[in-house]
Amino acid sequence: MIIQTKSDIIPSEITPKEVFNNRRDFIQQAGLGLIAGATGLISQSLNAATLTAAESTGKLAVRSNGSTIIKPYGPHQKIVGYAKTSYGAGEKLSAYDDITTYNNYYEFGTDKSEPAINSKLFKPQPWTVSIEGEVKKNKTISIEDIYKLAPLEERIYRMRCVEGWSMVIPWIGLPLAQLIKWAEPNANAKYVEFISLADTQQMPGQNIQVLDWPYREGLRMDEAMNPLSIMAVGLYGEQLPNQNGAPMRLVTPWKYGFKGAKAIVKIRFTEKMPLTSWMKAGPSEYGFYANVNPQVDHPRWTQASEKRIGAGLFGGRIKTQMFNGYTEQVGQMYAGLDLHKNF
């Protein structure tokens, strides 16, 4: 069932004017918003219908922003009715083409241009995520039900890669905390492990053992529950492209990009700190925390500054900020922790 509800886009609020004008996507969405507004009555009644249907299955969280509708997966499939947030206000968005053609996603090849090409046949639907480990009981949830766990929001986040470049990405997703609440971890759960899909048929890069597949990442419970942590299901108003981690990936903007596990199929709650793929591959280079920190240098790359994608040939570098500029939101979690040791 496809229902279009009023979208909350107020372009002038978040997107810089020149970016907005350049982006067909936004114009189209604004158009959809107008149509939806004009047919508000109809959509409201339809909305109510979805609510009842969903409530009867007991999987719907409270919706403050109306229903979010996600159609079956397809290229450039719009997500309608997500809420805008003030995150990233004033940031200049990275171009859609840059975000979707410059990817570190070794399951589809180690060159950054490869994922966009090699992920074309990847099937993000049907998709289920299994919840296990230190939980009340093991269970699984479909991606469609995850969409319904909480109202989807747009979060414009900076993303800083450990290699010294950064982007600004308008993700759409839901707070990870909502998913964790649904998962019902028990008192022993101190960490959350995210495990990506292992499927050499769909992910040709896994034929080469550059990493120990499947890809694994992890967070401490408080990090996972932090309001900044989201499970992204879309970007730029559309469903997440395969090369960006469809159908669901982790986004923790105060950490280096590799923390963002993509195509997640398993979430495991553990008492002990999980061993992540990159920790295993290079323990001296990649730590569990991987917080963006200009004071802690990487053996290969300077972490004091970064290149912003889209700045052009003569754009130079910008200073990297502590916790990627999110100290206010996350700093307190690391009080008393030696960040040089726990890098």
Next chain:
Amino acid sequence: MSKFSIATPSKKQILWIKVCVFLACLIPFLRLFYLGLQENLSANPIEFIERSTGFWALFILMATLCLTPIRLLTGRVWQIQLRRMLGLFMFFYACLHITSYVWLDFSFDWLEITKDISKHPRILVGFAAFVLTVPLAITSNNAMMKLLRQRWKTLHQLVYLIAILGVVHFWWLVKKDIREPLLYACVLAVLLGIRIYYKKRSKHSIAPSTKPPLAKTLVKNT
């Protein structure tokens, strides 16, 4: 006399080969220009230029190092005439590589550059390799060759060290997928291995040997 000498090109042909090699060596440079004008240097154009110029510097260096093994294995010598041009093209791409690093990547921020070189072995090794190419480029002309004589040869043996440093620099760049630098390391090992093998053989042959090494005879004949 030898069957190889049949394949030796005439002076005119060599000139044409030189022109062709010269133009071929310019292609990567022109390609960068072309892609730049098309705004087609990927999402990270600076990194693209750094990688591309670094790649071609290393590639041309490997090509330069192929010329002597070809002589040792086949007895052909005419290709040695391409060595200086290839060596200088390697230097050209190395210069572009370091210029893109100093200018585009670090905007001449010397403090940051110094930190980057001193803190990261990968950069230090690459920087050392570049510094070592400078005297080779300066002494690449005939006048210097005549002036330095035997010392010129010794000096230009630095190229082996430069090649090793270059491959290490590439190896330390990649995070996990070492296939490409591994390929370069193997090629370099073979190229140096052939030299070492022939060097050892020729040392032995100084002893009362009836047969001088095949290659040496051929070189004399051409």
